[in-house]
Amino acid sequence: xxxxxxxxxxxxxxxxxxxxxxxxxxxxxxxxxxxxxxxxxxxxxxxxxxxxxxxxxxxxxxxxxxxxxxxxxxxxxxxxxxxxxxxxxxxxxxxxxxxxxxxxxxxxxxxxxxxxxxxxxxxxxxxxxxxxxxxxxxxxxxxxxxxxxxxxxxxxxxxxxxxxxxxxxxxxxxxxxxxxxxxxxxxxxxxxxxxxxxxxxxxxxxxxxxxxxxxxxxxxxxxxxxxxxxxxxxxxxxxxxxxxxxxxxxxxxxxxxxxxxxxxxxxxxxxxxxxxxxxxxxxxxxxxxxxxxxxxxxxxxxxxxxxxxxxxxxxxxxxxxxxxxxxxxxxxxxxxxxxxxxxxxxxxxxxxxxxxxxxxxxxxxxxxxxxxxxxxxxxxxxxxxxxxxxxxxxxxxxxxxxxxxxxxxxxxxxxxxxxxxxxxxxxxxxxxxxxxxxxxxxxxxxxxxxxxxxxxxxxxxxxxxxxxxxxxxxxxxxxxxxxxxxxxxxxxx
Amino acid sequence: xxxxxxxxxxxxxxxxxxxxxxxxxxxxxxxxxxxxxxxxxxxxxxxxxxxxxxxxxxxxxxxxxxxxxxxxxxxxxxxxxxxxxxxxxxxxxxxxxxxxxxxxxxxxxxxxxxxxxxxxxxxxxxxxxxxxxxxxxxxxxxxxxxxxxxxxxxxxxxxxxxxxxxxxxxxxxxxxxxxxxxxxxxxxxxxxxxxxxxxxxxxxxxxxxxxxxxxxxxxxxxxxxxxxxxxxxxxxxxxxxxxxxxxxxxxxxxxxxxxxxxxxxxxxxxxxxxxxxxxxxxxxxxxxxxxxxxxxxxxxxxxxxxxxxxxxxxxxxxxxxxxxxxxxxxxxxxxxxxxx
Numbered sequence: 001x002x003x004x005x006x007x008x009x010x011x012x013x014x015x016x017x018x019x020x021x022x023x024x025x026x027x028x029x030x031x032x033x034x035x036x037x038x039x040x041x042x043x044x045x046x047x048x049x050x051x052x053x054x055x056x057x058x059x060x061x062x063x064x065x066x067x068x069x070x071x072x073x074x075x076x077x078x079x080x081x082x083x084x085x086x087x088x089x090x091x092x093x094x095x096x097x098x099x100x101x102x103x104x105x106x107x108x109x110x111x112x113x114x115x116x117x118x119x120x121x122x123x124x125x126x127x128x129x130x131x132x133x134x135x136x137x138x139x140x141x142x143x144x145x146x147x148x149x150x151x152x153x154x155x156x157x158x159x160x161x162x163x164x165x166x167x168x169x170x171x172x173x174x175x176x177x178x179x180x181x182x183x184x185x186x187x188x189x190x191x192x193x194x195x196x197x198x199x200x201x202x203x204x205x206x207x208x209x210x211x212x213x214x215x216x217x218x219x220x221x222x223x224x225x226x227x228x229x230x231x232x233x234x235x236x237x238x239x240x241x242x243x244x245x246x247x248x249x250x251x252x253x254x255x256x257x258x259x260x261x262x263x264x265x266x267x268x269x270x271x272x273x274x275x276x277x278x279x280x281x282x283x284x285x286x287x288x289x290x291x292x293x294x295x296x297x298x299x300x301x302x303x304x305x306x307x308x309x310x311x312x313x314x315x316x317x318x319x320x321x322x323x324x325x326x327x328x329x330x331x332x333x334x335x336x337x338x339x340x341x342x343x344x345x346x347x348x349x350x351x352x353x354x355x356x357x358x359x360x361x362x363x364x365x366x367x368x369x370x371x372x373x374x375x376x377x378x379x380x381x382x383x384x385x386x387x388x389x390x391x392x393x394x395x396x397x398x399x400x401x402x403x404x405x406x407x408x409x410x411x412x413x414x415x416x417x418x419x420x421x422x423x424x425x426x427x428x429x430x431x432x433x434x435x436x437x438x439x440x441x442x443x444x445x446x447x448x449x450x451x452x453x454x455x456x457x458x459x460x461x462x463x464x465x466x467x468x469x470x471x472x473x474x475x476x477x478x479x480x481x482x483x484x485x486x487x488x489x490x491x492x493x
Numbered sequence: 494x495x496x497x498x499x500x501x502x503x504x505x506x507x508x509x510x511x512x513x514x515x516x517x518x519x520x521x522x523x524x525x526x527x528x529x530x531x532x533x534x535x536x537x538x539x540x541x542x543x544x545x546x547x548x549x550x551x552x553x554x555x556x557x558x559x560x561x562x563x564x565x566x567x568x569x570x571x572x573x574x575x576x577x578x579x580x581x582x583x584x585x586x587x588x589x590x591x592x593x594x595x596x597x598x599x600x601x602x603x604x605x606x607x608x609x610x611x612x613x614x615x616x617x618x619x620x621x622x623x624x625x626x627x628x629x630x631x632x633x634x635x636x637x638x639x640x641x642x643x644x645x646x647x648x649x650x651x652x653x654x655x656x657x658x659x660x661x662x663x664x665x666x667x668x669x670x671x672x673x674x675x676x677x678x679x680x681x682x683x684x685x686x687x688x689x690x691x692x693x694x695x696x697x698x699x700x701x702x703x704x705x706x707x708x709x710x711x712x713x714x715x716x717x718x719x720x721x722x723x724x725x726x727x728x729x730x731x732x733x734x735x736x737x738x739x740x741x742x743x744x745x746x747x748x749x750x751x752x753x754x755x756x757x758x759x760x761x762x763x764x765x766x767x768x769x770x771x772x773x774x775x776x777x778x779x780x781x782x783x784x785x786x787x788x789x790x791x792x793x794x795x796x797x798x799x800x801x802x803x804x805x806x807x808x809x810x811x812x813x814x815x816x817x818x819x820x821x822x823x824x825x826x827x828x829x830x831x832x833x
Contacts, residue, residue, distance in 0.1 A: 158495075216495065216497060217495035217497070219495070235495055235498055236497075263497075263501055264501060264504075265501065266495075266497060268498065285498055285501055318506060318681055318685075319506075321502065322503075322506075325498075325502060372685055375506070381494045381499055382494075383494055
């Protein structure tokens, strides 16, 4: 095999779980065993006690009963991990704060998150020119780095980005009594009221509204490492804003064809590099990821790099294009790798190698034969997010049936877990998707099963319950997952 | 996912609802599903031998213009059974329904070659042998009616070969439920649809029941006469599909390519019958606005228009024929011209 000098050596063998042999990737990392921490949102009571060894599915309320406005549409930890923001379809943002009491549980600082602030970020609007409703669903929330006592977040719906300031105020009240009377003389000990702190009030106020810049639906926002600018990306264009200036934005990427009939590709996600303030990436519906350098030109239509894996002609089907569409792209924290999620896999790309990813992990390969069914029930259009752990050694992504997967980089198999309520600190059970007759026979012969392994038949997967949005704490192994209207928090302690 | 993104991703994919999940319709109890013989509808059938290939044809009527009926892929000549009866009741005409190569009761040496060229030659040969040149006879007026694949073959035949047959004069062309643009887009879903059909049936009745409950055909009489000819009993005692349409897949594009422009270039009076929701493609829409052909929309029918609503289709065909002075209405039936 011919190797180019400046490319890292790869053993790309295709299929699930390819490991790369460079000095940057750890050769083998232990997988994380997740334990239940918290669940937010209403859950059916029957779920909470499931005896060991049983594998009866939880009786969650049918998806039709969940009020649509409560469906969580994005999850994001703040840069220090002390806060967790969620946005929902009803335009509300709920911010949770980690327990500040300083108490220690099981050797680490308490990992409990409690509601800190709730506010209505966006309202439904109506575009009179096009006779279209503008949904208030929060598509993305991004935190700004903390510079003073207040926190700032950017939240966006389909059209408008808003900057919110979340600040604390302590309400103080006068307590105790006067004992001075008007007139007359006073003898004795003087009592004056003392100011007593009452309660912490958290206020969220909109500081900037960045609107009227997008014709198409905004899918991503990303704050630059310079902490002064941010980008907003819609289906065809990416705009660059300055946080202070709301009436102007620069268009940096425009892939709109002159004739809309010739449209074949849209932008699906976009992000700034974590440390290099001139680099941004955007992913497309055709499965390619482009890296642009803003120093090149004012309009970065010409990419500096394009990360694209040539299609395997043997695997071509009607749905090849749809499942190749990249739904999420994330830089690693060290800025050397890219994580992309398409319908069936997550891929790790080295920024120095464009022709193929260095690692590919199969998320739910058993769905490959069901693509037709998934197209019919619209599930094939679901956009799953992916995420890195704080140390970039693990990868997290969601799947159907409230399952999620974490992969330790460099290992073949990822682990599958189901998000369901349990006792605090109770370890989650490893799940497996069954399917082959031999594995079913093996299960029948050994009903006790390996401790902790639960098989789910691929045909009994519930496609209405899915984990699209995930977030990993920036330093510790705490993850937050959005399962329809519930937020699950799991930790490794 | 935004609507724009979904549109871009779904380009080229079949419209939903075609494949996989076909809602099961409840069959009304007490209805009979026994097969019906062709003789209830057609007068006779005969075999035409062309160079070792035997083609089965159904005939009806003895005088009047000839309606040459070409069935669609996977069907047979009996798909026209109800239509022929209804048409015969309205106007003086003759009906000739052919079982094309590889379909129905025809048996040919090479049943895999379903290319347009081959089938056009078959049709010309059959017609030439049915209407041989004889001195003194006026040429036979012929209206070619085709459904789906048969419609494509009708168009190609009329434009290429049938016009050259000495004894036959093409006086009308009717295409049922096939539009080049929509057909090309639907080809993708065709494979999935074919795979989703049951591979075999226990009996002819079972096949008829499936046909009705899956909504393929909505008229039980039509299903009872046409479905048995679409399946054939094999050695294992089960009824398999007469023709493996998946094997014909290489020919599909050839059937529909250039269909719209060829259709518009035919000089005979033309009519396009569409089932409910079909859209015209760009060429046909322009042609229609220019008045090059007549469009008829029959709502509430499935793809097999001639089976679902033979009565209404017969009305339309009869009206078409009478208007162009091709046929004489029977027994006092009046066809009022459509009022604008």
